[in-house]
Amino acid sequence: MPEPSRPDEVLVRVAGAGICATDLHAIEGLMEPAGLVPPVVLGHENAGWVEATGELVQTVSPGDAVILYAPYSCGLCVPCRRGHDMHCERHQFTGLTVDGGFADYVLVSERSIVKLPDGVEPAEVAPHADAGITAYHAVKKVAHLLGPGSTAVVIGVGGVGHVGLQLLRELGSGTVLAVDTDERRLRLATELGCDEAIGGRDVADAVREHTNGRGADLVLDFVGADQTHADGMAMLARQGTYSMVGFGGMLSVPSVAMVSQEQSAVANLVGSWTDLWDVLQLHARGRLTLKTETYPLDDVNDVLSMLREGEITGRAVLVPDGRERP
Ligand SMILES: [Zn+2]
Ligand SMILES: [Zn+2]
Numbered sequence: 001m002p003e004p005s006r007p008d009e010v011l012v013r014v015a016g017a018g019i020c021a022t023d024l025h026a027i028e029g030l031m032e033p034a035g036l037v038p039p040v041v042l043g044h045e046n047a048g049w050v051e052a053t054g055e056l057v058q059t060v061s062p063g064d065a066v067i068l069y070a071p072y073s074c075g076l077c078v079p080c081r082r083g084h085d086m087h088c089e090r091h092q093f094t095g096l097t098v099d100g101g102f103a104d105y106v107l108v109s110e111r112s113i114v115k116l117p118d119g120v121e122p123a124e125v126a127p128h129a130d131a132g133i134t135a136y137h138a139v140k141k142v143a144h145l146l147g148p149g150s151t152a153v154v155i156g157v158g159g160v161g162h163v164g165l166q167l168l169r170e171l172g173s174g175t176v177l178a179v180d181t182d183e184r185r186l187r188l189a190t191e192l193g194c195d196e197a198i199g200g201r202d203v204a205d206a207v208r209e210h211t212n213g214r215g216a217d218l219v220l221d222f223v224g225a226d227q228t229h230a231d232g233m234a235m236l237a238r239q240g241t242y243s244m245v246g247f248g249g250m251l252s253v254p255s256v257a258m259v260s261q262e263q264s265a266v267a268n269l270v271g272s273w274t275d276l277w278d279v280l281q282l283h284a285r286g287r288l289t290l291k292t293e294t295y296p297l298d299d300v301n302d303v304l305s306m307l308r309e310g311e312i313t314g315r316a317v318l319v320p321d322g323r324e325r326p
Contacts, residue, residue: 002099002107007054010110012066016123016294016317017101018045020130020159024308025248026096035097043102043318044070044095045129047122050113057110065116067129067280068101068108069273070094075111085111086270101126102300104320114276117284125283127159127290127315130270132279135164137271138220138245139171145218145241146172151211152218153177154194155203155232157185159315160245161222165192166288174217177210179203179231184313188291204234216240225249236263243268292317 004011023042025031032038047067050060060066072092073085080088094100094108116122125132139146146152146168154165157180168176178189178197186197198206207216215237221228224246232242233253238261244251245268258265282288291314295303303316 001105004052004054004107006109007056008110009054009107010050010057010060010113011052012046012048012068012106012108013051014046014101014104014106014320015048015121016046016126016319017043017297018127018129018131018159018292019300019303019307019312019316019318020045021246021307022096022130023304027304030248031096035091035093037097040096041099041101041103042095043100043106044093045127045131045315045317046070046094046101046106047116047126047129048101048106049122051105054110059110060113060115065120065122066113067116067122067125067276068094068106069112069114069276070096070100070129071270072098072109073111073273083272083274085272102297102318111273114273114280117280120280120284123294123317123319124292125280125290126317127292128163128279128283129276131160131315132163132283132288132290133271133275134245134268135160135167136275136279138243138268139164139167140275141266141268142218142241142243143171146174148173150174150217151177151207151214151237152220153179153207153216153232153235154189154220154222155179155228156222156246157189158222159312161220162188162192162291162314163288164220164222164245165189165194168220169193170282170287175210177207177216179207182310188313192289204231207235211237218243220245222246233257233263233265236261239263241266291315294319296321
C-alpha cells in the first residue's frame with residue numbers, strides 16, 4: 001500500500017486496471033524516452049474506490065467510486081489552464097512514470113480523480129481511463145470531417161479501436177469502415193455497427209473499392225506499425241486526414257503526394273480530464289459498449305503475453321483478488 005506524502009493525494013483501492021499495448025511498449029523499453037525509469041508498477045487504466053484522502057482533498061470521500069485520469073497535471077501551467085492536461089509542463093503519468101494500478105492500491109493527486117456517475121461500476125469502465133479518452137480525443141478532433149457522405153476507416157479494432165469505431169458513429173454521420181487482420185475483431189466491428197469490416201492483405205484497394213475509387217476522408221490508425229502507416233496513407237482520399245493513435249512504426253511518405261492532394265497527417269496523445277468526464281457521461285447513457293475480459297491480477301504476465309499474441313478481443317482488465325465494492 002503506497003504511503004501518501006502530500007495533503008492533496010487520494011489513496012484508491014483498485015477495482016480494475018486495463019491492460020494496454022503501451023504496457024507492452026514499456027516492457028520493451030520504448031517508453032523510457034517518455035520518462036519511464038524502471039522499476040515502476042505499470043497500469044494506467046485504473047478505477048476503484050477511494051480508501052483515504054489527504055487533508056486538502058475536497059471533492060471525494062472514502063468509499064466513492066472513481067476512475068483515474070492517468071496524466072498528472074499541475075493545473076498551474078499554460079497547457080493545463082488551456083485544458084491540455086496531458087501536455088502539462090510538470091508531466092507525470094500514473095502507471096508509466098509513477099506507480100500505477102497493477103496493484104491493490106494506487107496513489108494519485110485529487111486532480112486525477114473523476115467520480116463515476118451513479119450506477120457505473122469501476123471495474124467495468126476502467127479502460128475508459130486510457131482507451132476511452134484516447135479514442136474520444138482523436139475522434140473529437142476530426143469530428144468536422146465526419147459529415148454526411150464522408151468515409152472514415154478504423155485500422156485495428158482492438159481495445160482503443162473498438163471505442164473509436166463507436167465514437168465515429170456517435171459524433172459523425174458518414175460511413176464507417178473497419179480494417180483488421182483478425183476474424184474475431186472484424187466480427188466485433190460488425191456487432192458494433194461498422195458499415196463494412198475489411199480483412200485480408202489489400203486493404204487499401206478494398207477501401208478504394210468501397211468508395212468508388214475516391215479513398216477515405218479520414219483514417220484513424222489504432223495500430224501504428226510500418227504496414228498500417230503505409231496502408232493508411234495509401235487508402236486516403238484527396239484532402240484526406242490520416243490520424244495516428246497507435247505508434248511504434250515509421251511513417252514515410254513522399255511529400256509530393258501529400259502536397260498535391262492536400263492531405264494531412266496528425267497524431268493524438270491520450271486526452272484531457274474533461275474528455276474522460278465526457279466519455280463517462282456517454283457510457284452512463286448507454287451510448288458506448290466497452291468490451292472487456294476480466295482476469296485475476298496475479299495472472300498479469302500471462303495476460304500481457306495474450307495481448308502480445310493478439311489473443312485479446314476488446315480490453316483485458318486485471319482485478320485484484322476478492323475485489324468487490326467495500
Ligand atoms: Zn494505454
Ligand atoms: Zn501543468
